[in-house]
Amino acid sequence: GESVGLHLPTLSVQEGDNSIINCAYSNSASDYFIWYKQESGKGPQFIIDIRSNMDKRQGQRVTVLLNKTVKHLSLQIAATQPGDSAVYFCAERTGGGNKLTFGTGTQLKVEL
């Protein structure tokens, strides 16, 4: 079946650098996308979302880009901090209701 996937399972960045986490999705009918952050021992935490009628959305230090032409989603984190170390999941919503399909996740490691 269709699923959401991630290009890189692990991403290591230096503190202060910008991070880019990528996600590929295959369902062109998906209309809503979310990025979640999961720290060790905790449940996923909402970071930012974007609807399919947008191509960019900014939050505090985070930006999500959506390229529907190539079915690609990315999360940019500016000035990455040690507290950003976590697993990041992208998720897509397809069809009726509010069921989300999650990708396998990317481990972000911030090096001091």
Add this chain to the structure above:
Amino acid sequence: EAGVTQSPTHLIKTRGQQATLRCSPISGHTSVYWYQQALGLGLQFLLWYDEGEERNRGNFPPRFSGRQFPNYSSELNVNALELEDSALYLCASSSRDRGYGYTFGSGTRLTVV
């Protein structure tokens, strides 16, 4: 406002036993979702309840079941536990309005020995 609460935090069961996990959604949220997260893996969709009804089910055997109560809290039951059922079980809730992501609880860590 209280978040999504799950209980117990940890649960240890013997193979073949039954496990019951509980979830209380955010006040005002009518939908509850259950996900299984095996160690080091992504979230696998289990069940979705809304207004007391099962709306969708993931690719899991029938021994995974649940229900939603009139106050929108939910239970997940796993019968005939197998070692592979060891995982973090996450509950999330959302409102009916489209465009709102889930709010997750901290999960129940189920260990089957």
